[in-house]
Amino acid sequence: MTNSAPAIELAGISKAFGTVQANKDISIRVMPGTIHGIIGENGAGKSTLMSILYGFYKADAGDIFIAGKKTLIPDSQSAIKAGIGMVFQHFKLVENFSVLENVVLGAEEGFSLGKSLAKARRELKALADEYGLTIEPDALIEDIGVGMQQRVEILKALYRRAEILILDEPTGVLTPAEADQLFRILDRLKAEGKTIILITHKLREIMDVTDTVSVMRRGEMTATVKTADTSPGELAELMVGRKVLLRVEKKSASVGNKILEIQDLHVKDEDGVHRLKGINLDIRAGEIVGIAGVAGNGQSELLEVLGGYKKATGNIRYKSQQIDLTGAVANAQSRRTLGIAHVPEDRQSEGLIMNFMAWENTAFGYHLDDAYQNGMLISNSAIRTDTQAKMGRFDVRPPDPRLDASSFSGGNQQKIVLAREIERNPDLLLIGQPTRGVDIGAIEFIHQQIVALRDEGKAILLVSVELEEILALSDRIAVMFDGQIIGERIAGETDENELGLMMAGINEDDA
């Protein structure tokens, strides 16, 4: 930390894709032995900047200095040589290789793999001891959790002698506990003199672990400040360019009749694995029931069953009417006619068709609706008109129904899905991960829409892996663990700690 030359200095970096200026004259100095946060909304240009630094893109203008020396980084090999290691949001690991094999992959030496592996095993052990990154070298990637997989990515970078570590949205897939563990590791790395760049859109992480933070907005670096001198509110404002409500404002719920009654719901997948093991849950009109839990504990299956495209056994009543659970595909259609709308967890693979235009996506699932027909044919113009109106009401930008879904930002994609589902005026809204990959400005809007729907007396089932979101929106919280609802809490009477324990399978009250 006594070294005065920055570990990395970017001077005047610019990069355009076609007409889009992804990075505009960006300059940044990252001091060695610090954790430097880069925060910004989706599409602000964070990932582009890091891709330039890692040699994936060539900057149109600007220079990169590593430890004070001007360095050209035409490809990722040069980046590695310059001591830069990258941990991607989506891991680049070979699933059926062992940890050791993944670490060595691409850095094998000589002809004999055995020799490389033996050497790597020794080094891996040394690294593990030095940084507290304990790991089982012979475990297969597919058998270890995401937290461990991320650890392998970090070890891969360290094995290649990285002095500068870039982490792109590292906590997106982690549980709160795993994220805490990661931050402890980062602290340790920092203490050993490594330089860390943390890219994220989560304000809390920035406040918790970084020393310095740079804010990006629309391709520009709007500010670089000492973390100690700033506040989440200020950062949010810098990111979005206006004041943002970080808390959701809502009245207390006025609860009505039971809309949905789930009794003893079971799901087995194709491999015979029990995914849901006897779910019991009621949802009433005018309330938001939040399902908390670590991803993969049956939440997805629950949404799919309710959405009508997964077979289940048990008993579901919707407005006192029995619902067919045989998993016939027509179910997903009949759910919609019953007034059940569904915003799926994964908008890119379920909720939207990325190569369809916005208007085609607005009809998705409702393409049999009478309003969209013109005799034998589907009325494309009616759908387009409808889409234009919906885009206006949900502030989708740009409001052009003829753009492909893939050309919208994450937040705007989500708004297209929300507009489609909410404007159907459903009595029950199923909503999964409403703000995953969505920028702060849009999160505020989406939360307001959900609360507004509740205030109209609709029932809402909210599934989210973001505990904060569950706490902010829900009136009642059910925690799922291992295919069961391990407990229910009233939102005002619980906190993150208690829910966190329940998410790990520990229910103190009922034990």
Next chain:
Amino acid sequence: MSELPKWAEIVLVPLISLLLAALLSALIILAIGENPVEALQIMITGALGSTYGWGYTLYYATNFMFTGLAVAVAFHARLFNIGGEGQATLGGLGVALVCIHIPWPHWSLALLAAVGGAAFFGAAWAAIPAYLQAKRGSHIVITTIMFNFIAAAVLNYLLIGALKPKGSMEPATAKFPEPTHLPSFQDMFSTTETILFRGAPANVSFFVAVLACVAVWILIWHTRLGYEIRAFGQSETAAKYAGISPTKIIMITMMISGGLAGMMAVNNVMGEAERLILGSVEGAGFIGIAVALMGRSHPFGVFVAAILFGFLYQGGAELALWTGIPRELIVVIQALVILFTGALDNMVRMPLAKLFAALKRSPRAEA
């Protein structure tokens, strides 16, 4: 990263691919000591220089339109139907049964019925691989290929047995009765003074093919079914979410596809041969794949690509007739066109995309 503008995607990429194929063909013709310019002239005059040439070009094009549409429709559901050959073979059976066994008063009625029969048999033949894909997960590429051979064997069996007229020595059906003969272009467009399309096989089914192009366009972009087909083709998980049944879409799409391939028989069996013979499809089912690829699975693109391949077929035949260029080389030229327009697509697209990106940026940089 960067994408091409739509017009470049649709017009420029196939055009450049085509030019590259032509260039390479020219080099090969040079290498065997012939004159490529002369060869091209012969091809053009032979295929397009007379109504006779056009009559052949459009006859072939009609075949390719049907098989190209068949492949294109299946492509929209991300199904690769390689069974056009077999489906067209079975379509021929449908045409033959309709024409031989029912006494038709007029060719127009016979045509309607033959279209129905051909489509029915083609669709039925495609339905089996479709069922195996939808319910059993057997890959449609493998099964449709195998069904080509089975179709050939079935036809062989029938043509030396049940369908062969008594006493005939030839594996073929009897000549179809007179009222089922379709008007050729010669019948339709000639006046007493000038005979057009003399002896050429192009017939009224060309217009059926054009109608089929329009019908497929409406189906894909203006009907609920087309919407569901495209949605399923883009993402099966999303289709399930929207309540679109994969089984239903696979079955229906493949049957439409098979039906279209089968309808080709109206042209070659009913319109040209006027009886059912062995091997009458002559590889048109496979050419349909190239036509669909080149036509970007769009009915209009299929129309244009089918005429291009019709030109290559007719021009190639002329070439073999008038020059020392062997027949095999014509197959090579056709293969090069398929290779460049179908398989090596990205070779043209990627540099072109880069060029467009650079062009877009440069005026900005100068400003």
